[in-house]
Amino acid sequence: MKILNIDQIHALDQYTIQHEPIAPINLMERAAQAFVNWYGVRFSSNRPVKVFCGLGNNGGDGMAIARLLIQLDYQVEVYVVRYAPRESDDFAHNHRRLKLLTAPIYIEQPHDIPALRHHEIVIDAILGSGLSRPTEGIIKEVIQGINRSPATVIAVDIASGLYADQPNQAEDIIIEPDYTVTFQLPKLGLLLPKNERFVGEWHIVNVQLHQRFIDQAPTSYYYTMPEEARLLIRKRNRHANKGTFGHALLLAGSYGKVGAAVLAAKACLRSGVGLLTVQTPLCGYSVIQTAVPEAMCLPDTHPYVLTGHTEVDNLPPNNYAAIGIGPGIGKAPETLAMLRDILTTIRKPMVIDADALNLLAANRDLLGLLPERSILTPHPKEFERLTQRWQNDYDKLEILQDFARRFRIVVVLKGAHTAIATPEGDIHFNSTGNPGLSTGGTGDVLTGVLTALLAQGYDPVEAAVLGVFSHGLAGDHAADARGQIGMVASDVIDSLRWEN
Ligand SMILES: NC(=O)C1=CN([C@@H]2O[C@H](COP(=O)(O)OP(=O)(O)OC[C@H]3O[C@@H](n4cnc5c(N)ncnc54)[C@H](O)[C@@H]3O)[C@@H](O)[C@H]2O)[C@H](O)CC1
Numbered sequence: 171m172k173i174l175n176i177d178q179i180h181a182l183d184q185y186t187i188q189h190e191p192i193a194p195i196n197l198m199e200r201a202a203q204a205f206v207n208w209y210g211v212r213f214s215s216n217r218p219v220k221v222f223c224g225l226g227n228n229g230g231d232g233m234a235i236a237r238l239l240i241q242l243d244y245q246v247e248v249y250v251v252r253y254a255p256r257e258s259d260d261f262a263h264n265h266r267r268l269k270l271l272t273a274p275i276y277i278e279q280p281h282d283i284p285a286l287r288h289h290e291i292v293i294d295a296i297l298g299s300g301l302s303r304p305t306e307g308i309i310k311e312v313i314q315g316i317n318r319s320p321a322t323v324i325a326v327d328i329a330s331g332l333y334a335d336q337p338n339q340a341e342d343i344i345i346e347p348d349y350t351v352t353f354q355l356p357k358l359g360l361l362l363p364k365n366e367r368f369v370g371e372w373h374i375v376n377v378q379l380h381q382r383f384i385d386q387a388p389t390s391y392y393y394t395m396p397e398e399a400r401l402l403i404r405k406r407n408r409h410a411n412k413g414t415f416g417h418a419l420l421l422a423g424s425y426g427k428v429g430a431a432v433l434a435a436k437a438c439l440r441s442g443v444g445l446l447t448v449q450t451p452l453c454g455y456s457v458i459q460t461a462v463p464e465a466m467c468l469p470d471t472h473p474y475v476l477t478g479h480t481e482v483d484n485l486p487p488n489n490y491a492a493i494g495i496g497p498g499i500g501k502a503p504e505t506l507a508m509l510r511d512i513l514t515t516i517r518k519p520m521v522i523d524a525d526a527l528n529l530l531a532a533n534r535d536l537l538g539l540l541p542e543r544s545i546l547t548p549h550p551k552e553f554e555r556l557t558q559r560w561q562n563d564y565d566k567l568e569i570l571q572d573f574a575r576r577f578r579i580v581v582v583l584k585g586a587h588t589a590i591a592t593p594e595g596d597i598h599f600n601s602t603g604n605p606g607l608s609t610g611g612t613g614d615v616l617t618g619v620l621t622a623l624l625a626q627g628y629d630p631v632e633a634a635v636l637g638v639f640s641h642g643l644a645g646d647h648a649a650d651a652r653g654q655i656g657m658v659a660s661d662v663i664d665s666l667r668w669e670n
């Protein structure tokens with residue numbers, strides 16, 4: 171699904187109004203109805219609702235939502251934050267309609283702000299995507315009052331005070347909602363880690379804006395929807411054999427960190443690879459052979475770290491369908507030498523993770539050797555080591571895009587909404603996963619998954635989008651079964667499923 175910027179979203183509104191065609195007031199009604207449909211299945215009518223409206227179209231939505239809720243017998247009070255003399259036409263229209271049902275309360279001074287109680291629901295329709303400057307004066311006071319209250323807060327479209335597609339300042343006063351119900355398309359600002367407090371749990375509701383405009387709108391940002399990810403999964407034909415799905419090589423493990431190799435190997439096998447060889451230091455040999463009997467093991471001559479030297483006959487590296495390197499390998503000089511060797515030899519995309527990334531960061535000349543369309547899977551700290559410090563999340567996205575373009579690689583920047591940057595400069599945000607995935611070994615699992623997909627011949631961008639999605643989804647299933655606190659990386663492997 172595309173993510174559009176605010177100018178594009180305003181143009182999309184106008185396009186829908188002209189080409190559907192639909193009157194602006196009816197489009198607002200549709201948005202309000204979509205919000206109320208979402209609300210109605212979650213919150214019972216015995217929780218009193220206080221709707222806070224601004225004077226623009228976000229406030230107009232609030233007015234229409236209040237009217238629809240009143241008609242459904244919800245107990246609703248409407249507050250209008252009178253911060254300016256000007257009102258939008260559609261606000262004014264819905265204001266008149268609402269006054270036929272109830273008398274709104276006007277907030278002009280701080281003492282007009284009502285007390286809010288625990289069981290009450292606040293609907294925040296003060297400012298939406300029209301935000302053009304930091305909140306101040308009475309708006310700021312109202313936002314602070316809402317944020318201090320114990321009420322459940324739901325933001326209409328976007329939290330008042332939060333920019334949808336540009337950075338806020340640290341001192342900005344912004345609604346801190348429990349939920350955001352956004353119209354039609356995700357907004358970039360909803361996906362960024364620093365904004366988490368100003369987003370809460372967020373949902374998209376469909377207001378049927380014109381699909382033709384969306385299809386034609388240029389963007390670099392995408393959000394992976396479940397149906398899009400599922401479509402990427404290839405069907406297996408009946409005459410397939412294990413050769414069809416590739417022979418992968420995982421270079422993983424060091425003394426004390428052979429578990430990382432086990433996790434990556436198991437995840438690789440659970441993700442459809444045809445054959446798997448794990449190259450590990452000698453100390454890992456019996457571990458792999460015992461813990462992962464489906465895999466072959468290529469023992470390194472070194473007892474503790476990977477050097478790339480082995481006394482066993484093996485395939486030349488380029489003969490493997492895909493190579494993944496990094497889980498648990500440590501940063502020994504011998505391992506660095508091996509990495510350098512592999513990067514100079516290999517001519518196909520590989521998966522590079524964990525300490526392999528730290529070795530790259532400490533030896534940046536190696537970046538130029540990366541095979542085109544390789545997948546790197548840093549978490550933010552590893553990414554900062556590979557690149558530079560950033561000012562804010564928007565700045566980070568630019569650094570990410572530039573880095574992926576410059577080295578013609580795929581970069582999977584791990585986080586709440588993992589961001590996948592492509593060599594073409596696009597970014598795909600993932601939609602699955604939960605904080606339970608912040609536990610040792612889940613990164614190793616992802617490396618195994620991605621290596622398996624490359625081995626099966628998936629294009630690296632598709633492999634990254636699908637692999638990250640499926641890994642997050644497995645994390646969500648693991649959390650359902652074990653809880654976010656109790657789940658471990660092995661549960662994620664057990665929960666992997668590949669169905670389209
Ligand atoms: N796109 C859709 O799917 C639909 C969106 N709708 C809703 O419309 C709002 C956007 O409405 P708009 O009138 O453009 O802006 P706002 O209501 O957010 O703001 C009104 C007005 O306020 C001024 N302003 C900006 N920043 C500040 C500030 N810090 N302090 C005071 N005043 C400020 C500025 O002049 C704005 O124009 C969108 O979010 C949806 O909720 C439609 O209902 C239809 C479908």
Ligand SMILES: [K+]
Pocket residue numbers: 228294295296297298325326327328329330
């Ligand atoms: K809002």
